[in-house]
Amino acid sequence: MRLFYAIFPPRDVQQKLAEAQTSLRGQWKPVRADQIHLTLGFLGEVPQRDLARVRGAARDAARASGPFTARVRGTGFFPNEGRPRVWFARAEGDGFEPLALALRKALPEYLDDGRPFKAHLTLARRKGPAPRVPPVVFDLEFPVGQFALVESRLTPKGPIYTVLDTFPLKGA
Numbered sequence: 001m002r003l004f005y006a007i008f009p010p011r012d013v014q015q016k017l018a019e020a021q022t023s024l025r026g027q028w029k030p031v032r033a034d035q036i037h038l039t040l041g042f043l044g045e046v047p048q049r050d051l052a053r054v055r056g057a058a059r060d061a062a063r064a065s066g067p068f069t070a071r072v073r074g075t076g077f078f079p080n081e082g083r084p085r086v087w088f089a090r091a092e093g094d095g096f097e098p099l100a101l102a103l104r105k106a107l108p109e110y111l112d113d114g115r116p117f118k119a120h121l122t123l124a125r126r127k128g129p130a131p132r133v134p135p136v137v138f139d140l141e142f143p144v145g146q147f148a149l150v151e152s153r154l155t156p157k158g159p160i161y162t163v164l165d166t167f168p169l170k171g172a
Contacts, residue, residue, distance in 0.1 A: 001048065002152045003164075005040040005058060005103055007096075009070070009121070013142050017072070017089055020138075021123055026130030028087065031122055035161055038070075038091050038121050040147055041103045043110040055165055057106035058149055061099055062167035068095035072121065072140040075133065087133050088120040095144060095169070145172030 009017070011034070018033035046054055070093040077084035096119040104111040124133070146169060151162045 001046050001051070002154070003043040003046045003054065004150050004152060005043070005147055006037040006150050007040065007070070007144055007147045008037045009072075009140075009142050013072070013140050016138070016140060017121060017123060020075070020089075020136045023133055023136070024087075024124055024130075027126060027128030028124040028130045028133065029127050029158075030124045032158070035159070036121050036123070037150075038096070038119060040096070040100045041107075041111040043107065046110065054107065054110075055149060057103060058147070058165070058167045060106060061102035062147065062169050064102060065095055065099050065169050067143060067145045067169050067172045068093050070096070070142050070144050072138045074138060075123070075136045076120070077132075078120075084132065085126050086122055087124045087126075088122050089136075089138060091119040091121055093119065093144060099147065145169055 008014075014033045014036045017036050018030070021030040024030055043054065070091055072089050072091055075087060075089055078086040078088065097117055100117040146166050148163045148167070149165045151164055153160045153162070
């Protein structure tokens, strides 16, 4: 199973982020509005025998973290502005990094890739020649009270996401 941990913003926030995709030109492939999310950790292929441990790590991380407010302010590129492959919206919030780090610590064989965690919501991926997307400024906020374990099945038409479980944050 190809798995990741994610925070899905409310539908109205997803829609506002998707509206920015109208400026895309060339071979940028936009992320569907209902699939816009913030990845806390991409586990990749996980054997069925490890699924209980993956869920347990999420429960423990959720119990140790309280609800917080997420803010989305502007856009950027990965890996850099010179040859971007991903266009994203920057996310800020006191709880993102502690959650991501708790998950990495619990499951280092799946989540510790040595790169620093950068909270973001992918808006589009470049699939070929495409002009750079102009900066977009957002003024969006939303409450974060849970995160999800998601299965991603790749298809020729794009990924299909299935939420396998949700984990409420302490006190949410």
